[in-house]
Amino acid sequence: MTLSRAAHNGAGFAVLAINTTTRGNDTRIVEIGIVLLDATGLIERTWDTLINPGSNLEQCAFDDVSAHDLQGAPEFLEIAAELITVLNNRVLVAHNAHSEVHTLVAEFENLGIVFPNFLDVLCTRQLGQDVLNQGDKDQLVAAFNLYTPSTRTALHDAQTTAALFLSLAHHSPKHLPSAHPAYFDEQVQQVIGELPQRRRFSRNDRGGLHDRRSWLLRLNAVDNLQLEPQLEQYLAVLHLTLADGALCFEEILLLEQVALRGSLQVDDLDALHELYVHRLIIDAWADGTITDQERAWILQICEILTIATEPMELLMITPHTTPDTMLENAHQPQLEEK
Numbered sequence: 001m002t003l004s005r006a007a008h009n010g011a012g013f014a015v016l017a018i019n020t021t022t023r024g025n026d027t028r029i030v031e032i033g034i035v036l037l038d039a040t041g042l043i044e045r046t047w048d049t050l051i052n053p054g055s056n057l058e059q060c061a062f063d064d065v066s067a068h069d070l071q072g073a074p075e076f077l078e079i080a081a082e083l084i085t086v087l088n089n090r091v092l093v094a095h096n097a098h099s100e101v102h103t104l105v106a107e108f109e110n111l112g113i114v115f116p117n118f119l120d121v122l123c124t125r126q127l128g129q130d131v132l133n134q135g136d137k138d139q140l141v142a143a144f145n146l147y148t149p150s151t152r153t154a155l156h157d158a159q160t161t162a163a164l165f166l167s168l169a170h171h172s173p174k175h176l177p178s179a180h181p182a183y184f185d186e187q188v189q190q191v192i193g194e195l196p197q198r199r200r201f202s203r204n205d206r207g208g209l210h211d212r213r214s215w216l217l218r219l220n221a222v223d224n225l226q227l228e229p230q231l232e233q234y235l236a237v238l239h240l241t242l243a244d245g246a247l248c249f250e251e252i253l254l255l256e257q258v259a260l261r262g263s264l265q266v267d268d269l270d271a272l273h274e275l276y277v278h279r280l281i282i283d284a285w286a287d288g289t290i291t292d293q294e295r296a297w298i299l300q301i302c303e304i305l306t307i308a309t310e311p312m313e314l315l316m317i318t319p320h321t322t323p324d325t326m327l328e329n330a331h332q333p334q335l336e337e338k
Helices: 076-087 097-109 124-132 137-143 154-171 186-193 212-222 229-241 249-261 266-287 292-304 309-315 325-329
Strands: 012-020 029-037 043-050 090-094
Touching: 012 097, 012 154, 029 076, 029 097, 029 154, 043 154, 043 292, 076 090, 076 097, 076 186, 090 097, 090 154, 097 124, 124 137, 124 154, 137 154, 154 249, 229 249, 229 266, 266 292, 266 309, 292 309
Parallel strands: 012 090
Antiparallel strands: 012 029, 029 043
8 A cells, every 4th residue: 555645746745743832722833843745655764853932831731741841942043944944845634634734734834834735634533533533542542452651752742643644555555545634835935045944842852751661772772781681572563664774664663562562762762763774883893994985874873763963973074982982971861770
């Protein structure tokens, strides 16, 4: 099954999730997560950012985002240009799509930008209702036995929605409607070209997202200790599925099944993904140099696994023989005995 019937002219998909302030009619976006799929459903990359809503943060209530998370984050107008580039010529997919898109459109309208016609947005809530007579996201995720991260971020929500979208499409392709991609015309491109721009700001940029378990994994790697069997099994399956530099739907399901069998939580997977990239970097240094091709490949894997690229860039500057020698110069938290 392909998704070609759902998108005109071979357009890909942008699976979107948004976290907002919870202030009634004055709703503002505080976090956006996007998973980009090609026309066949392969994951191309992810994109996410925190957004400062421009108000007194301490007096605002947020969905799954703290005021501390937003300190230093760009305002919406500062990431609008990059966001339009990400969404352009993509069919938007979201759960409860009307609400998500309405919030996004309102933010762009505040900047004087008219959004394209989004009547064609694909909604996994509606699709679930059509396919399984069930629109609740948690119920649909359970029905397909999909992996759900224990922590909630916009990107995690987008990843879950992407897995749900692909599951529904595979289960009943006849229910998948046709949709036109978003297209931003030259006038919009001119407007956004005049906006101030800042680098997007993901939660990974704040640091401190990995718990004690993740630090243990990192220290195990540095000390060359043997990982628990279920962790090594996940890394082995991850290596096989990433052999072509992409993750297809079946490969995502396989990784989810391995994670579930090993009782791995999202923090375990975050740490394992970083450890996997560290090992790739060590292998790349084996001949004394990292080529441009090797560097591009590693950064591509970082994008697929939603790993912050800056620390990995540092590891590729000079040779390393342990998975994370940066820890030698970093402050390490005190770990309690298990």
